[in-house]
Amino acid sequence: MRDAPHQPEPPFESGSESGPADGRAPGAVVAVRVGRVQRQQWNGRELSTAAAKGVVDGPVPVSATGLAGDEQGDTRHHGGSEKALLAYAQENYGAWRAEGIHIPEGGFFENLTVTGWPEAAVHAGDVFRVGEVLVQVSQPRRPCTTLSARWAMRELPRFVQQTGRSGYYLRVLEPGRVRAGDPMALVRRMDGSVSVAEINRVMNVDRGDREGIARLLASPELPQAWRRGLERRLTGVFEDDTARLGPS
Numbered sequence: 001m002r003d004a005p006h007q008p009e010p011p012f013e014s015g016s017e018s019g020p021a022d023g024r025a026p027g028a029v030v031a032v033r034v035g036r037v038q039r040q041q042w043n044g045r046e047l048s049t050a051a052a053k054g055v056v057d058g059p060v061p062v063s064a065t066g067l068a069g070d071e072q073g074d075t076r077h078h079g080g081s082e083k084a085l086l087a088y089a090q091e092n093y094g095a096w097r098a099e100g101i102h103i104p105e106g107g108f109f110e111n112l113t114v115t116g117w118p119e120a121a122v123h124a125g126d127v128f129r130v131g132e133v134l135v136q137v138s139q140p141r142r143p144c145t146t147l148s149a150r151w152a153m154r155e156l157p158r159f160v161q162q163t164g165r166s167g168y169y170l171r172v173l174e175p176g177r178v179r180a181g182d183p184m185a186l187v188r189r190m191d192g193s194v195s196v197a198e199i200n201r202v203m204n205v206d207r208g209d210r211e212g213i214a215r216l217l218a219s220p221e222l223p224q225a226w227r228r229g230l231e232r233r234l235t236g237v238f239e240d241d242t243a244r245l246g247p248s
Contacts, residue, residue: 026185027116029130030090032056032178033106034070042149049073051109051146059177062133066172067111081171082138082223085111088167089118095165103151108160110167114184119164119200123193125221130184132176139223140196140203141167145246157245161204164197194219202230207238 035053039046050071061068064081072079088110096103105113112130119140126137143157143166153159160166194215202212203226213230216222229239 026183027114028184029178029180029182030113030115031105031180032060032067033111033113034060034067035109036069037071037073040150042146043152045149047073047146047149049146051150053106053109053111055106055180057180059131059179061175061177062172063175064172067178070111077144083169084172085135085170086141086167087112087114087117087170089113089165090115091118092165092167095163101153101156101159107151108147108167109150112170112178117184117186119166119168119196122168122196123189123221124168124196124199124219125190125193126186127173127188128170128184129187131178131182132174133172133178134174134176134187135170136173137196138169138171138221139226140200141169142203142244144244148246154246161200161245164200164205166196166200168196190220192219193221207233210234 032055033053034056035050037048037050038052039048040052050073053070056067056069062085064084065079066084086109088108090105090113092108093103093105117128122137124137124139128135128137143160145157147160148154148156198212199216199222202209202216206212213233217227217230232239
């Protein structure tokens, strides 16, 4: 069942967007990508998916549900206001190449390829000004077997989880337009928030880390379904991710 839509933050105080909230120089959008639902034959599987996304030149309108012209083949797990946009750090592609995994930019199905904001630098709940658009980080992306089908790498979803190079979803607080070259500046960070990298570590790698679980449960921004799963872990019950990741 889809979680209840997040309620928008109260209006920002005057002057709250004078510069990056943590003193970092703004990052930027490298590319904007959209995709239509198509039938794909990937690694022996036939899929109806919009995962293959192409670069769009010029400004692209962004609404509460994402980029104009973008679609989702699986609307149960993708899309909607909580997953309006998927951002992926360009820096991750270099890290993959250094490990011998050569996937072209856009190959992780992102809407926005960005630079300057990898998972370790971004917290759940962070609010960014991206071009004309105000967005908020809602959660890390949790990979699935569509990635392994696209690149004929059975273990790729597990590699994504192990490395934490997941990308992250954005909800749209203020619509507008976005284009390649737009700055991506942090304008607000919640007290007690946790980085996307730390969420990935606790959710996917050190799954029994009770102190880490406590930090995530105390953080202000985490999907309710994830909170319930973490609470069950504290009782010794761990979720089975085989259906999402595929067999190991």
